[in-house]
Amino acid sequence: MRTSKTPDSFQAQQARKRLNQFSTDLETAINHATKFNPYRKTAVIAFHWENDDIGVQTLERELLDVFKSVYGFETESFTIPLIESQFRLLEHLVSWSRRNSGEDTLRIFVYSGHAGFGGTVASCWDLAGRCNQNTGNLQGPKLNWWAVRDYLEQYTGEVCYLFDCCSAGSGALGAYNGAEFMAASTWDQTAVLNVHFSFTRILIDELRQLNGQAETLAGIYARIFRYAQQNQIGAAPIHIPKLNSPSVTIGRSRTRPVTRSVSQESYRVLLSIKVQEEIPPDFTQWKEWLARNIPASVLSAEVTIEGAFQGSSLLLFTVPIEIWTMIPANDPSYTFIGHVKSHNLLSQRLAQTSMLTSTLPMHSSAPSGRENQPPRSPDRKLFSGPGR
Structure with missing residues (x-):
């Protein structure tokens, strides 16, 4: 019988990692993707x-x-x-x-x-x-x-x-x-x-x-x-x-590395991981927990926690493509979800709503995002034909 459910969805116990192991994996992937x-x-x-x-x-x-x-x-x-x-x-x-x-x-x-x-x-x-x-x-x-x-x-x-x-x-x-x-x-x-x-x-x-x-x-x-x-x-x-x-x-030997610049409109990879630690229920505790357990060097490399869930200890996070491709594909702790072009819009809206509620009756407005980047090369006409 065909089903859209993956075999993992029927497993009560999935591979879990400690958060420090998760951080080490990310640091290694970052170094492997960016070290010249x-x-x-x-x-x-x-x-x-x-x-x-x-x-x-x-x-x-x-x-x-x-x-x-x-x-x-x-x-x-x-x-x-x-x-x-x-x-x-x-x-x-x-x-x-x-x-x-x-x-x-x-x-x-x-x-x-x-x-x-x-x-x-x-x-x-x-x-x-x-x-x-x-x-x-x-x-x-x-x-x-x-x-x-x-x-x-x-x-x-x-x-x-x-x-x-x-x-x-x-x-x-x-x-x-x-x-x-x-x-x-x-x-x-x-x-x-x-x-x-x-x-x-x-x-x-x-x-x-x-x-x-x-x-x-x-x-x-x-x-x-x-x-x-x-x-x-x-x-x-x-x-x-x-x-x-x-x-x-x-690259040419000993040349200066190219400056890395990733547009907010660029594809990122959304992944999930289950960690062994229990995620704190309070949002303030959650931020402190992340600060203690995930080094700033990882978060500064555009690795973003997009969601967390109590009970399952499930984390959703996004990484740039070059970091994702260097994470070992045979590690069962990580699950590919999809390619995305933004961070979690719902969590951003909820955060903005929370900020507005806490500052009433003062007037506040959400910050504007960057404008779309122009095409980096001329469009090519789409070709449809047999492959090699």
Whole structure:
């Protein structure tokens, strides 16, 4: 029987955390999302198919040019041949990884093309240069990316992947070692066919706006996600961090970090957590309780408690996207609720009402909010068509 209720809703006892553990988790996520670590050397390799039927080479060249001319990275391109495709790609990527390994180095792998639909129980994930647009089936030579990937993280240095294809989130499934991963779509989603609205196009635009200034990959993902609707990107991108590790830094070595500015109109992530401590019933006690248990460094990072409930010890809170994406996804204490563009409006109204009541008969008015921010880039016409 189908139901909208999650399995967790039938569990009386759910995973709980002490509030100091909650604070530690948030502090760690903040540090992992915002700590800049420019590398001594960053190298980028992009690869596509010899029989590519999308025309990805133009955008690939533009992306590599940005990495080389704006960021000063070493870049290289490889065309996957139609004969011995998997072996030839593996051979080239392993040789390239060996040459670009070492302490304080970052290797970036970029793929553009077609991919089959993977999944959590699949034994392989295939990439190809051609696809039947009616059936979605891959055509021509294919290769199993998971069999290639396992060899690339054996060398010293940090690794991250940027994949623009259908079912791109499958790149982080299988026997995954955990290198950082950002891609065009989830494992069961199609990417847009038109390159003008693709993940690579938006990534290039964001990198040009940063203009070589340092930003973590988590921060770049957040920038792309916040403006995905405005940029009319074909599918919502996905970011999967390396477990228990800071997000890699994209930027020229030792450059000054970009100033972080998050509009009040930007997307935030609403989460819930159950804590072990009993929440005080009195509002004044509640504020004092928060001040004692949650460090100012966490609250100043735009982590906001949106709601609290007696009995269940349930807290609702919002965080910026770059902090949310660095919270471990396998921690059962946290539950994703949704993306929002404001804080709890009802609690704000109640607080204003309480203030007005306590100050009567004096006249008072609520403070005005900021005006909406103007579009950060020209609108693109919406494209509707088959995915990759």
